[in-house]
Amino acid sequence: MRVQKTLIVALLVSTPGLFMMCNKPGEFAEENYDPRLSGGAATVFDATSKSFSHMIEGLKEYDGHIHELGDGQFEQTFVTAPAPVNSGLGSVFNNVSCISCHHNDGKGTPTAGAVNSSLLFRLSLDGHDDHGAPVAVPGYGLQLQDVAVFGKQPEARINISYTETEFSFPDGEKVNLRQPEYTLYNPYYPMPAAYYLSPRLAPPVFGLGLIEAIPESTILSYSDEKDADGDGISGKPNYVWNPYTQKTELGRFGLKANAPSLQIQVAGAYQQDMGVTSYVFPNESSAGQSQGDVLKDDPEIPDSIMNSVVFYVRTLAVPARRNVTDADVSMGEKIFTQINCSGCHQPTLYTGVNVNLPTLSHQRIHPYTDLLLHDMGDGLADNRQDFLADGKEWRTSTLWGIGLFQKTNGTPFYLHDGRARTLEEAILWHGGEAERSKQAFVQLSTTERKSLIRFLKSL
């Protein structure tokens, strides 16, 4: 009897606990999570120049091989067809391998037309086609290829010049902001009188499997197109045409969220940036142009290589945060929320369930993005429409790994065109929906400002 009573009491005491556990799996108080785990289980503890290049843990052996195959392919230099190895470069292109723009799987260098250049330019005419896509420029398509194989002519060359202006914080500290200007010269074919030009700097390629795994409903829940909550931030999803599935889908990747999937992003880079065709995009970027090749070698890369590179970027781990217990880093983190940087740069999201890749499945991650489009003001505007993104809108950039750009790249460059050389510059370029937060940043005390930067560098 006594035993039974104890049992009943024990049951009574433990039952609510059991129910509570069942009720909200995975949601504990903030302090019960390790803040270093930016990618959840897909986090890697490395803060060196190789920190963006690690395979996620927990892959099956076979999947690991596919990742390694993709890793090798990511570094391959393409050469002019016909060739026994890596055949298919150009005839016009931007660079010769994935790695030459995505330096150490990270961000690139904002120059154009040189062997280490990572800046490319999207082109278009006014309006949009039946699927809402930008309208191609005759003779050029939607992207300018500013390099050509020997004997061919680059579509055009790009001159980049910067105008520097000085900005002073209230405490007297000065920052130089540089506004880029891009001029085309030596076009191989007459350019139309009016066209749109949008610079895009190669972004880092890690953590993309997590971004891919964020449920659409989560992204849409942040959308507030009419700014009903009156915080000055709207947030708009981009819906884009997927030429492979032949459907309109939510855009997630690319600086204007104009790519619906990693497959389209990777295949587009092969075709447009390197002039290499695949089963996804079997036509040369120069097809139909006077410099297009006449070889019957398309698709130039086997399907398995194309798929392995998609798998490679899907399974690159996110680097862990550093110095998370430092007082000024914690203070910076609070300020980040207080001045509403987090209004767009959402700190915490959950990925959906993916039974094939458990490490990416239902993870609590800290990408610092809502994956939505926001008006960033005139300073950053490219004035070029890309599906639903207008000329002032850009997709909120992820911030994870941003403190490691110096390590992975030597010289760090920030923003869509690499104009910012420091995080302060990058923040000061924010406008439009981010204007209020930017003004609040300017008004911070010196200590607060340094803390915020220290926080960003801990990411």
Added chain:
Amino acid sequence: MKKNLVYLGALIIILASCNKAETPSSENFDTLTSEVLSDFPAFIAIPQYGDLYTKASELETSVEQLIATPSDDKLSTARQAWRDMRSVWEKSEGYLFGPVEDNDYDPQMDTWPVDYVQMDSLLASSNPLEVSDIQALSTLSLRGFHPVEYVLWGKEGNRSAASLTDRQKKYIHSLSTDLKNICKSLSDSWNPAAGNFAQNLINAGKPGSVYATKLEAYLAITEAIIGICEEVGEGKMEEPFAALDSAIVESPFSGNSVTDFKNNIIGLQNVYFGKWTIDGRGLNEVVASRNMNLDNGMQQKIATAVSSFDAIKLPYEQAIFDQRTQIMNTQNALADLKDALENELKPFLIQNIRD
């Protein structure tokens, strides 16, 4: 219970005393870890990149002599000069961090594969071939080691001096000068009198260094040696091996690939011991000062990996068909080494280097 407590007490005393006996004072350890970092540029990077520049100058000279009065003897001298320079370069790939990666010196010198179609049209054209013209070429697959290798050996490895055309001669002359110029910049980038990347290691943990802590600098070095171990075992060796494709072997014209691979791992070994031609203080001393067993294990695994290459007697493009067991033995040794670097050396450094 009391007895247990006594045992426990004794155990703690024993463990504590063991600990003290093997561990140098933390002050000495801190000095040692700083010295190893300042020895890295002094005994490895600066002298080795300096040698690379010397070897590049020698290659240029031998090419000049070859094209002045071509003979098969001079051709083999030039080939040897290429191999000698290649050897220093492959060993320096044991630590691909710092300016060599930040400033893209690696792709400028060592892009692979050769772009035959472009090279043929370049050589068939009247495009000038001065050094500045070479530098203006749009792709790096027309510059660096491998186009020089292609011209010196020919596609089948049987080039004769008499068959070199004037434009081929001009082309490799400019390529060798271009290589020399790149090596000069790379060498200068570490030199205290010029780019002074050395100070980042010497001053690791102090303001002005890219390494906010000494540990960061150690991890940069460690990730670099892990990287080369992986690159050789799982990349350069695995890809042609798995695909059974001799076309994707790295240095096929000269048949130099196995030597290249081995030199990469000798480069790793040099980093561990802190030496190029003269022995400085290396990671081995840091490890041995606190964990002799780990140091022994690391040394043995490195030695096993390095010597395993000697069993691959055939040129790699043949060995992938006829010496698969030997290749797999080397790959296994490299996998063991990489595992030890990642799961023993790296945690050791994180645990012990606290500044």
